[in-house]
Amino acid sequence: xxxxxxxxxxxxxxxxxxxxxxxxxxxxxxxxxEALERENAGWGIDRVRDTGALxxxxxxxxxxQRSERNEPVLRAHDRYGNRIDEVELDPSWHWLLREAxxxxxxxxxxxxxxxxxHVTRAALMYxxxxxxxxxxxxxxMTYSAIPALRTDSAIAGEWEPKLTSTDYDAGALAGMAMxxxxxxxxxxxxxxxxxxxxxxxxxxxGHKWFCSYPDCDVFLTLAQxxxxxxxxxxxxxxxGFQVQRLKEKLGTRDLPSSEVEFRGVQxxxxxxxxxxxxxxxxxxxxxxxxCLLGSAASMRAGLVQxxxxxxxxxxxxxxxxxxxxxxxxxxxxAIESEAATTVAMRIARAYDEGDAEASFRRFATAVEKYWVxxxxxxxxxxxxxxxxxxxxxxxxxxxRIYRDSPLNSIWEGSGNVAALAGExxxxxxxxxxxxxxxxxxxxxxxxxxxxxxADAFCAARLGAGGRAFxxxxxxxxxxxxxxxxxxx
Ligand SMILES: Cc1cc2nc3c(=O)[nH]c(=O)nc-3n(C[C@H](O)[C@H](O)[C@H](O)COP(=O)(O)OP(=O)(O)OC[C@H]3O[C@@H](n4cnc5c(N)ncnc54)[C@H](O)[C@@H]3O)c2cc1C
Numbered sequence: 001x002x003x004x005x006x007x008x009x010x011x012x013x014x015x016x017x018x019x020x021x022x023x024x025x026x027x028x029x030x031x032x033x034e035a036l037e038r039e040n041a042g043w044g045i046d047r048v049r050d051t052g053a054l055x056x057x058x059x060x061x062x063x064x065q066r067s068e069r070n071e072p073v074l075r076a077h078d079r080y081g082n083r084i085d086e087v088e089l090d091p092s093w094h095w096l097l098r099e100a101x102x103x104x105x106x107x108x109x110x111x112x113x114x115x116x117x118h119v120t121r122a123a124l125m126y127x128x129x130x131x132x133x134x135x136x137x138x139x140x141m142t143y144s145a146i147p148a149l150r151t152d153s154a155i156a157g158e159w160e161p162k163l164t165s166t167d168y169d170a171g172a173l174a175g176m177a178m179x180x181x182x183x184x185x186x187x188x189x190x191x192x193x194x195x196x197x198x199x200x201x202x203x204x205x206g207h208k209w210f211c212s213y214p215d216c217d218v219f220l221t222l223a224q225x226x227x228x229x230x231x232x233x234x235x236x237x238x239x240g241f242q243v244q245r246l247k248e249k250l251g252t253r254d255l256p257s258s259e260v261e262f263r264g265v266q267x268x269x270x271x272x273x274x275x276x277x278x279x280x281x282x283x284x285x286x287x288x289x290x291c292l293l294g295s296a297a298s299m300r301a302g303l304v305q306x307x308x309x310x311x312x313x314x315x316x317x318x319x320x321x322x323x324x325x326x327x328x329x330x331x332x333x334a335i336e337s338e339a340a341t342t343v344a345m346r347i348a349r350a351y352d353e354g355d356a357e358a359s360f361r362r363f364a365t366a367v368e369k370y371w372v373x374x375x376x377x378x379x380x381x382x383x384x385x386x387x388x389x390x391x392x393x394x395x396x397x398x399x400r401i402y403r404d405s406p407l408n409s410i411w412e413g414s415g416n417v418a419a420l421a422g423e424x425x426x427x428x429x430x431x432x433x434x435x436x437x438x439x440x441x442x443x444x445x446x447x448x449x450x451x452x453x454a455d456a457f458c459a460a461r462l463g464a465g466g467r468a469f470x471x472x473x474x475x476x477x478x479x480x481x482x483x484x485x486x487x488x
Pocket of ligand 1: 175176177178179180182183184186210211212213249252257410411412413416417
């Protein structure tokens, strides 16, 4: 038998990029830094920079990968058969969520409501989403629950201090349970019933087909009363709240999304009886903003990896980043990402502006929630391809970005529903909303971005660009665009 000489070397590892780590996710992203200044949140820069530094560490990346690898497990019963409804989560999930909560990503504008607070929070959300999208679901729901809870001062008085606390262990998290088996968009068709049992209390019986993060302490839900669909709040410690199973999902695999049943859950009304939809919409408007931010963050995360790889990998004797066909792809991905970041931060400012921007806030959130979320999966696929086969391999982080990327478009108003919120008539809704989305992005870039970025965006998206990414027309100055895309 031949003996293998293990000291004999087969090859040297060359032409593989170093891991991208130790960079600050704010300082390497000029478009975000400029947006913070422009949208009244200059005071928040140090706070975002601190989060950006942690987000760029190997520690953060490893927690993110581990949390994704070790998916949550439902323990519905204990060994004796008693219901316990516990979800086992990896310690890395808690690390990621704890950092988000301690940084106030779920609460900043409610605890420190100064101009620019929603923008600062949006930037924190955008930066930490690049580490892991899953934990941002309870973070977003907790942030978004506050405007709905504030329709009842007693309930808000009881829950707001806990929900806005930055103490991960002593504070509380809020979730939302609206979607039922027969329909999520058409929530007026909910079948879950609430019966009055006196003293302002109701008992809810029914089910919800999606309920992300059943570990939340308190939930907003919808149920029918004699007056129609009504918004309720209940505590998850109620013994009538039962988790049936966890979904096996395409993406956000570390986030437990469950199916739940309500067996006489005790709940209180939030807002007016029979006016549950307008009450919960106060929450949904904020989660929609976070869908937009999440998709902008996903594009940014993919772009950064693509540019980094191309700067270090050679093919045919030249760095990929120096080859015109790759420059076209990278510049195209970069302008799409910058447009998404710029518009998301501008819309976040509308949440700081109160009544003065109410119409813009409502309309632009729906339009850009539709458009930016729609672009994310295509962007993720192209960014992944820039890494070649490495991009298809789990440890590059790209498959996770790709798997997660369709979610924001489904959540909180799936594509058509978001488009219909932005425009009628229905047949043309997507086309019109798409045009509106691109027009708003272009106008912001023309006013605020370097001319190379704005000119390329207008030339490609309003003019003669192709259909796939990497089809920017002649005359685009790719080099400054790609340099700006990753300032490290
Ligand atoms: C990972 C994950 C986590 C989730 N977590 C939660 C949660 O925590 N809480 C919660 O309440 N929900 C949650 N959801 C549910 C989500 O909000 C719904 O899936 C979503 O609202 C769509 O509802 P649906 O699945 O019933 O689809 P449907 O409402 O049946 O829609 C199906 C399709 O029809 C389209 N459509 C609907 N109405 C129209 C119309 N009038 N005209 C044209 N097209 C239309 C939609 O755009 C969609 O493409 C989660 C979903 C996912 C995937």
